[in-house]
Amino acid sequence: MxxxxxxxxxxxxxxxxxxxxxxxxxxxxxxxxxxxxxxxxxxxxxxxxRPFYEAVHQQNDALGHWYQQYIDHLSNQQSGDLHADFDRNIKSHGEIDFKDEHVHHDDDKLARNLYDRVRILCWVMTAPQSLETKAIHVKKTWGKRCNKIIFFSSETNLTFPTIGLNISEGRDHLTAKTRGAFNYIYKHHFDEADWFIKCDDDTYVILENLRYFLSNEDTNTPIYFGHHFKTIVKQGYFSGGAGYVLSKEALRRLSLNHSVACRQDGGAEDAEIGACMQNLGVKAGNSTDSLGRSRFHCFDWETHLVGGYPDWYYKYDALGAKKGEKSMSDYAITFHYINPNKMYALEYLIYHLRPYGILSGMQDLNHKKI
CATH class of the missing domain: 1.20.5 (Single alpha-helices involved in coiled-coils or other helix-helix interfaces)
Structure with a gap:
């Protein structure tokens, strides 16, 4: 090479x-x-x-931490710990005061004005076994808007709290419980409110609408209002579950009377109180609006909206058991058979949900009936 x-x-x-x-x-x-x-x-x-909160946590520690707290909150709900963070404002004799500080709408001056002008004491009939399943949710929702709220039960509970009436539980004793509660209120709180509403622990009350309706009524007149049933009592009576509200004069007459004019216990509570009111000269007032629509409702809003009433209701209802949006007032006051989920749904729909660009109507406080 x-x-x-x-x-x-x-x-x-x-x-x-x-x-x-x-x-x-x-x-x-x-x-x-x-x-x-x-x-x-x-x-x-x-x-x-992976679960969503883990991925978020890797990208953003703060957001991931918040989401984990939310998951923990849901877990607490599922375990029944719905009231762990509830601030118990306990007063003497097992009573509790609330004032809703959360301004949900742009202008609530009228509602705040009526809060001071039309004072309402709410009392709720409950039972020891219902405190953590029903009554607690009344406290956390509409009960906050009463000027004063008192829970009555068969046993005193200073923690919740409730006033014990030393009366046995059961439907056979609802009349005695109701009379006992009104007597207690008359003795201890007569001057602290203008109107006194009785309702159950599965009733939802829109206090702003109740004050609005009562703002044109005289509390010194012997009168009471509620969902009108036309049977049994000549002037009719008001559904206990839908709630009924007494004037000061009506409460005075009911509490001072211990004669045969009023049954002390037994029977159907709302009918017995209705008969008592009639015997005492207390008028069953008309609470319908100017279009004849009801304000107090003895079923939930879905039943009154689409129907499905039990057969007895067609015989009892003074307004003819109407259904649909034209049967319920725009200023509805109460609904009955409201479970806790529906209570929170109403809280959102009434006090938070709003259509953009539509302002709330300004009511005339000198109205007759809207």
């Missing part, structure tokens, strides 16, 4: 080595990049399969 050829071969060796090195480096780089891409893809797919 010539010297020139040997030189060319020696010069080509570094070139071959360079190509090999470049090839290896390129191959290695490609493998690494491919592995990284596959790894990232795998991580992404895996993170999508």
């Amino acid at each position: 010539s010297d020139q050829r040997k030189g060319d071969i020696r010069q080509g060796v570094p070139c071959i080595r360079s190509v090999r090195v470049n090839f290896c480096v390129g191959l290695t780089t490609g493998v690494v990049i491919t592995s990284l891409l596959l790894g990232l893809s795998l991580i992404q797919r895996t993170s999508l399969k």
Whole structure:
């Protein structure tokens, strides 16, 4: 082999080595990049399969922490710990005062004005076994808007709190419980309110509408209002579940009378109180609006909206058991058979939900009936 050829071969060796090195480096780089891409893809797919709060937590610690707290809150709800953060404002004799400080709408001056002008004491009939399943949700929703709220039960509970009437539980004793509660209120709180509403622990009351309706009524007149039933009592009587509200004079007459004019216990509570009111000269007032629509309702809003009434209701209801939106006043006051879920639904729909661009109507406080 010539010297020139040997030189060319020696010069080509570094070139071959360079190509090999470049090839290896390129191959290695490609493998690494491919592995990284596959790894990232795998991580992404895996993170999508994780609970949402974990993925959020990796990207944003603060948001992830908030979401975990929310999950924990839901877990507490499922375990029945719905009132763990409730601030119990306990007063003497097992009574409790509330004032809703949350301004939900742009202008609530009229409602706040009526809060001071038309004072309403709410009393709720409950039972020891219903405190944590029903009554607590009244406290946390509409009960906050009463000027004063008192829960009556067969047993005193200073923690919740409730006033014990020392009367046995059961439908056969609802009349005695109702009379006992009104007597207690008359003795201890007569001057602290203008009107006194009785309702059950599955009743929902829109206090602003109740004050609005009562703002044109005289509390010194012997009168009471509620969902009107036309049977049994000549002037009719008001459904106990829908709630009924007494004037000061009506409460005075009911509480001071212990004669045979009023049954002390037994019978159907609302009918017995209705008969008592009639015997005492207390008028069953008309609470319908100017279009003849009801304000107090002895069923939930869905039943009054679409129907499905029990057969007895067609005989009892003084307004003819109407249904649909034209049967319920725009200023409805009460609904009955409202479970806790529906109470919170009403809280949202009434006090939070609003259509953008539509202002609430400004009511005339000197109205007759709207």
